[in-house]
Amino acid sequence: xxxxxxxxxxxxxxxxxxxxxxxxxxxxxxxxxxxxxxxxxxxxxxxxxxxxxxxxxxxxxxxxxxxxxxxxxxxxxxxxxxxxxxxxxxxxxxxxxxxxxxxxxxxxxxxxxx
Amino acid sequence: xxxxxxxxxxxxxxxxxxxxxxxxxxxxxxxxxxxxxxxxxxxxxxxxxxxxxxxxxxxxxxxxxxxxxxxxxxxxxxxxxxxxxxxxxxxxxxxxxxxxxxxxxxxxxxxxx
Numbered sequence: 001x002x003x004x005x006x007x008x009x010x011x012x013x014x015x016x017x018x019x020x021x022x023x024x025x026x027x028x029x030x031x032x033x034x035x036x037x038x039x040x041x042x043x044x045x046x047x048x049x050x051x052x053x054x055x056x057x058x059x060x061x062x063x064x065x066x067x068x069x070x071x072x073x074x075x076x077x078x079x080x081x082x083x084x085x086x087x088x089x090x091x092x093x094x095x096x097x098x099x100x101x102x103x104x105x106x107x108x109x110x111x112x113x114x
Numbered sequence: 115x116x117x118x119x120x121x122x123x124x125x126x127x128x129x130x131x132x133x134x135x136x137x138x139x140x141x142x143x144x145x146x147x148x149x150x151x152x153x154x155x156x157x158x159x160x161x162x163x164x165x166x167x168x169x170x171x172x173x174x175x176x177x178x179x180x181x182x183x184x185x186x187x188x189x190x191x192x193x194x195x196x197x198x199x200x201x202x203x204x205x206x207x208x209x210x211x212x213x214x215x216x217x218x219x220x221x222x223x224x225x226x227x
Contacts, residue, residue, distance in 0.1 A: 013216075032145070032214075036218075041223075042220055042221075043206065043218045043219050043220035043221050044157075044206065044218035045116075045218075046215060046216075046217065049215065077159060090156065090157070100145055100147075100210055101159060102157075102159070103213075104156040104157045104158075105156060106155075106156050107156050
C-alpha cells in the first residue's frame with residue numbers, strides 16, 4: 001500500500017536560512033507525489049507536484065522538491081526562508097488502487113525565527 | 115486551477131444536532147471529495163461525492179452519519195448528523211480537475227459542545 005512518512009513533526013529555522021522538510025514514501029510503482037501547505041486558519045494550497053517527468057520539481061514561492069527513487073524520498077527545500085513560510089506542510093502520495101485517492105503524511109510544522 | 119468555497123467557515127453546535135456544509139467550485143471538476151482534519155492531525159478522506167448518485171465512503175465513515183449530496187458538477191454538501199464532541203474537526207471540500215490536480219476549500223471549523 002502507498003504511504004508517506006514525514007520525518008519531522010516540527011522544523012525551526014531562522015529567516016534567510018535554508019529550509020529542508022523531509023518526506024519518504026512507500027510505493028510499489030512510480031508514484032505521484034505532492035506537497036501542500038496550510039497556513040493558520042486557511043485551506044490547503046498546492047506547492048508542487050511530481051508526476052514522473054523531471055525529478056527536480058519547482059513550485060510556488062521558491063520551493064522545490066527532488067524525487068529520488070533510490071532513496072524513496074521527496075524532500076521539500078527552499079534556499080532562504082521567509083517569515084511568511086511559517087505554516088504546516090503536508091507530503092502527499094496518490095493512492096495505488098484508486099488513482100484519485102490522496103494519502104497525507106502527518107505534517108511538518110515550519111517555524112521561522114526572525 | 116479551481117477555486118473552492120465553503121459555507122459556513124465555522125460553527126459551534128450542540129450535541130445531537132446536525133450541520134450541513136456547502137461546497138461550491140468555480141469551474142467543472144471531475145471529482146469532488148470531503149476530508150476531515152481532527153485537531154492537530156492530518157487529513158482523512160471521508161468520501162467521494164458522486165454526481166447524481168450515492169457517495170463512496172471510506173472505511174470508518176457511513177452514510178447515516180455523513181450524508182453527502184452532489185446535485186451537479188460544481189456543488190456538493192456534507193451533513194454531519196447527530197453530532198458529538200468527537201465530531202469537532204475541520205471539514206474540507208476538495209475538487210479534482212481534468213489536469214488531475216486536487217484543490218481544497220478553506221475548510222469549515224466545527225466545534226461541538
